[in-house]
Each structure stands twice: as C-alpha cells, then as structure tokens.
Amino acid sequence: MDNYNKIPEIKSVNDEYRSLKREINRRRQKLKTLYSEHSFITEIIDPKVPDLQLEASVKKLFSDLGYKAKQPDTKHDLDVIAQLGEGIIGIEVKNDRHVGENELFQGIKYTGRHKRDGIEMHPLMIWNNSKERHQFDNNRISDAENHKYGILTTEELLKGYIKVKQNKISLELFNSIIHQIGLIKFSNSNIKRMKSGEVS
Numbered sequence: 001m002d003n004y005n006k007i008p009e010i011k012s013v014n015d016e017y018r019s020l021k022r023e024i025n026r027r028r029q030k031l032k033t034l035y036s037e038h039s040f041i042t043e044i045i046d047p048k049v050p051d052l053q054l055e056a057s058v059k060k061l062f063s064d065l066g067y068k069a070k071q072p073d074t075k076h077d078l079d080v081i082a083q084l085g086e087g088i089i090g091i092e093v094k095n096d097r098h099v100g101e102n103e104l105f106q107g108i109k110y111t112g113r114h115k116r117d118g119i120e121m122h123p124l125m126i127w128n129n130s131k132e133r134h135q136f137d138n139n140r141i142s143d144a145e146n147h148k149y150g151i152l153t154t155e156e157l158l159k160g161y162i163k164v165k166q167n168k169i170s171l172e173l174f175n176s177i178i179h180q181i182g183l184i185k186f187s188n189s190n191i192k193r194m195k196s197g198e199v200s
C-alpha cells in the first residue's frame with residue numbers, strides 16, 4: 001500500500017476515502033448520541049416500560065421541548081412538574097392496563113397541596129395505555145371536565161411533541177392544548193379549532 005501511495009492520484013483518492021470514513025464514524029456516533037438522548041420517544045409508548053422510567057421519560061420529553069421540568073423527591077407529590085413561562089403543569093403519570101377512577105384524582109390532590117403553598121398548577125394525568133390499547137371512557141372524560149383537569153395518553157402526548165419538533169405547531173400552541181381540561185387531543189381538528197379561537 002505504501003508504494004501505491006507514492007502515486008499521487010492513488011494517494012489523493014485514498015486520503016479522501018479515509019477522510020470520508022472518519023466523517024461517517026463521527027456521524028454514526030452523533031446519531032447514536034441522539035438516539036440515546038431521545039430514547040423517551042419509544043419509552044413513553046412501550047408496554048413494558050417500568051413506572052419510574054416512564055415518569056423520567058415524560059419529564060425528558062417536556063424538558064426537550066423547553067419546559068423547566070423536574071421530578072419531586074418525595075412519593076407524596078406529583079410525578080413531574082413542568083413550567084413554561086408563568087404556567088405550571090402538575091403531572092401524574094399512570095402505567096397500568098386500566099386506570100381506576102380514583103387514580104385520576106391524584107393530580108388534583110397533589111396540585112391542591114401546592115396551591116396551599118401559593119403555587120397554582122394545572123393538573124394533568126398522562127396514561128401509557130399501550131398495554132391493552134384501551135381509551136378513556138365517558139365517565140373518566142366527564143370527571144376530568146367537571147373537576148377541571150386534563151387527561152391524555154402517552155401516544156397523544158408523543159403526537160403533540162412530534163408536531164412541535166416538525167414545526168407543524170408552535171410550542172405556545174402545544175402549551176395551550178396541554179392546559180385544556182377534559183380529554184386532550186393533538187388532532188388536526190382540535191389544532192384548527194385552537195388556532196381559530198373556537199377553543200380557549
């Protein structure tokens with residue numbers, strides 16, 4: 001090979017080849033890092049994800065969008081607290097096959113404790129329904145509307161996240177939708193209503 005490299009045109013192509021290989025390796029490593037940093041994309045809709053990992057992944061999703069997100073240290077608190085500007089969201093994350101009616105009220109309980117300390121939060125319950133693919137029933141939706149908290153699946157949350165990342169909706173619109181009460185959807189029809197001002 002050394003003798004081949006004494007020929008200028010061979011050396012030139014060989015140098016270019018080595019340079020391209022180094023760039024490919026850099027790109028491969030960058031892609032590996034990005035996959036690792038965004039692993040929450042698959043984790044939040046994984047039927048086998050452990051509870052604590054799901055909570056951490058929801059926190060990472062909100063952080064990646066630009067929210068100041070944290071997980072409280074105590075179990076007697078919300079799973080995730082996310083803040084964008086002045087608005088704070090108190091998030092309860094559920095990972096069961098079915099979500100009990102009483103479980104849906106935990107967000108209200110914990111945000112109420114923060115309200116006692118002068119901190120207003122919008123209660124939000126996020127459910128990883130990938131185990132059985134069940135949806136929220138009418139009673140759970142009505143409860144959320146009556147008690148003024150939001151409910152959505154992790155699949156729907158991911159849909160909203162991707163729409164922000166693809167610049168199909170703004171972060172401000174995402175934040176407005178996530179602050180709705182009742183069943184939260186990132187459907188095109190809901191987005192259109194929000195943009196037209198039909199839904200506050």
